[in-house]
Amino acid sequence: MNDQPNRRPRTQGKSGGQGKPASQGRPGNSGKPHKPYRRPQKDPVRFLAFEALRAVDERDAYANLVLPPLLRKAREQEGPEKFDARDAALATELVYGTLRRQGTYDAIVAACIDRPLREVDPPVLDVLNLGVHQLLGTRIPSHAAVSASVELARVVLGDGRAKFVNAVLRKVARDDLDGWLERVAPPYDEDPEDHLAVVHSHPRWVVSSLWDSLGGGRAGIEDLLEADNERPEVTLVARPGRSTAAELLDSLDPDSALLGRWSPYAVRLTEGGEPGSLELVREGRAGVQDEGSQLVALALANAPVEGSDTKWLDGCAGPGGKAAMLAGLAAERGAVLLAAEKQPHRARLVGQALAGNPGPYQVVAADGTRPPWRPGSFDRVLMDVPCTGLGALRRRPEARWRRRPEDLEGFAPLQRALLRTALESVRVGGVVGYATCSPHLAETRAVVDDVLKQWGDAELVDARDLMPGVPALGDGPDVQLWPHLHGTDAMYLAVIRRTG
Numbered sequence: 071m072n073d074q075p076n077r078r079p080r081t082q083g084k085s086g087g088q089g090k091p092a093s094q095g096r097p098g099n100s101g102k103p104h105k106p107y108r109r110p111q112k113d114p115v116r117f118l119a120f121e122a123l124r125a126v127d128e129r130d131a132y133a134n135l136v137l138p139p140l141l142r143k144a145r146e147q148e149g150p151e152k153f154d155a156r157d158a159a160l161a162t163e164l165v166y167g168t169l170r171r172q173g174t175y176d177a178i179v180a181a182c183i184d185r186p187l188r189e190v191d192p193p194v195l196d197v198l199n200l201g202v203h204q205l206l207g208t209r210i211p212s213h214a215a216v217s218a219s220v221e222l223a224r225v226v227l228g229d230g231r232a233k234f235v236n237a238v239l240r241k242v243a244r245d246d247l248d249g250w251l252e253r254v255a256p257p258y259d260e261d262p263e264d265h266l267a268v269v270h271s272h273p274r275w276v277v278s279s280l281w282d283s284l285g286g287g288r289a290g291i292e293d294l295l296e297a298d299n300e301r302p303e304v305t306l307v308a309r310p311g312r313s314t315a316a317e318l319l320d321s322l323d324p325d326s327a328l329l330g331r332w333s334p335y336a337v338r339l340t341e342g343g344e345p346g347s348l349e350l351v352r353e354g355r356a357g358v359q360d361e362g363s364q365l366v367a368l369a370l371a372n373a374p375v376e377g378s379d380t381k382w383l384d385g386c387a388g389p390g391g392k393a394a395m396l397a398g399l400a401a402e403r404g405a406v407l408l409a410a411e412k413q414p415h416r417a418r419l420v421g422q423a424l425a426g427n428p429g430p431y432q433v434v435a436a437d438g439t440r441p442p443w444r445p446g447s448f449d450r451v452l453m454d455v456p457c458t459g460l461g462a463l464r465r466r467p468e469a470r471w472r473r474r475p476e477d478l479e480g481f482a483p484l485q486r487a488l489l490r491t492a493l494e495s496v497r498v499g500g501v502v503g504y505a506t507c508s509p510h511l512a513e514t515r516a517v518v519d520d521v522l523k524q525w526g527d528a529e530l531v532d533a534r535d536l537m538p539g540v541p542a543l544g545d546g547p548d549v550q551l552w553p554h555l556h557g558t559d560a561m562y563l564a565v566i567r568r569t570g
């Protein structure tokens with residue numbers, strides 16, 4: 071079984087391979103003289119990666135928030151510990167790769183030790199997994215991967231535990247990833263979900279849920295799970311009315327940027343990069359936004375409505391990606407967007423994203439389950455509800471290990487309440503978009519079906535027609551995007567028209 075989100079005890083046990091520290095330069099029992107004691111050398115890249123992994127484990131920090139300040143500090147430093155761009159790239163790869171592949175690496179480490187994995191202290195496990203990633207997931211030569219890990223262990227764990235790390239990693243180094251997977255993953259025919267969980271490093275319940283939503287056979291789910299393990303491209307949006315994709319593309323190095331696949335506002339940074347350094351982004355005329363998220367906003371804006379089309383609502387707007395698109399599109403058509411967000415600090419982010427919009431808009435901090443606006447006052451409403459985020463696992467490498475099946479029950483009432491608010495807020499003949507960045511059926515179809523069953527005067531619009539040119543959107547009338555098929559996050563959208 072690979073259901074192991076609880077594998078790491080929060081408190082430090084007393085195992086973890088601690089032995090006595092190596093004696094320092096005195097003859098041992100064998101009579102042979104020991105090597106003279108050598109101080110461990112701190113390798114700044116591995117040390118920083120270890121610090122980031124500890125923060126993720128100990129403080130429940132998010133890797134994408136913890137890493138940038140650590141890297142900035144390392145790049146600003148003077149002296150031999152100062153990072154260059156290659157050091158930063160390696161540290162990022164070590165942290166993200168180790169977190170994503172944690173399930174696989176845990177299984178391999180477990181096969182190399184003679185005690186349960188949960189008895190290994192978390193810092194020791196972090197050093198081991200960092201080492202396993204270098205051995206099996208990068209091109210770093212084996213001897214360098216082992217010696218760098220042992221050196222790190224000496225710095226952060228002490229000499230005794232470094233011996234344990236050395237012994238385990240030497241065992242790991244005897245085979246490559248495929249060899250290890252054959253040994254530690256149960257055969258697919260015996261237990262397909264457990265096999266996929268170990269091979270593609272996802273908790274088993276996540277494999278099951280994704281497979282339920284995706285349907286189909288082995289090839290599709292394997293492609294999806296692997297896509298979750300890839301580093302996603304950075305996608306930019308040229309905010310409607312404020313810039314164009316062509317203008318954005320012109321401002322970039324032609325070797326490392328392409329127009330989007332589906333959204334006419336998207337530009338992809340194929341080699342990564344720092345969007346914050348772009349003038350258009352600094353000016354707010356462009357932003358960072360997954361292409362799936364762009365498609366959702368565009369689909370809602372393009373859904374046919376009967377009669378007037380002047381009042382739009384985004385009921386869960388923070389941090390403001392879709393709201394900024396909708397506000398620009400609304401301005402082009404003489405409509406006004408109200409962007410509402412419960413959390414005041416996130417409402418402020420929405421305000422920043424919308425500042426400079428060519429037409430009027432309003433941002434309010436408001437609870438969508440107790441809306442301050444009058445029912446039936448909008449022509450278009452987007453409800454992009456809080457969810458487990460299982461559709462954006464490639465962006466949040468630690469998220470899959472933190473999420474629990476119980477989280478679904480936590481979100482269920484809120485998702486239903488927010489969809490009901492959306493239906494109450496739209497006038498007859500207007501449209502509602504219900505969106506999630508999770509493909510889990512309990513957060514997508516089940517919510518829409520439940521609410522519509524009680525609602526009555528509403529009908530589903532075929533959302534596939536609102537994403538022209540985008541293939542493989544499912545059987546309709548709702549749409550599900552997928553990382554492996556569309557290169558986007560797994561966004562879900564159902565479009566509902568009020569008929570009453």
Ligand SMILES: C[S@@+](CC[C@H](N)C(=O)[O-])C[C@H]1O[C@@H](n2cnc3c(N)ncnc32)[C@H](O)[C@@H]1O
Nearest residue numbers: 386387388389390391392412437438454455456
């Ligand atoms: C999935 S995010 C929305 C992302 C946003 N549409 C975008 O594209 O940037 C969901 C948002 O809903 C907010 N939220 C949670 N509960 C809410 C409620 N009761 N009313 C309004 N907003 C809520 C969360 O704070 C979060 O910012």
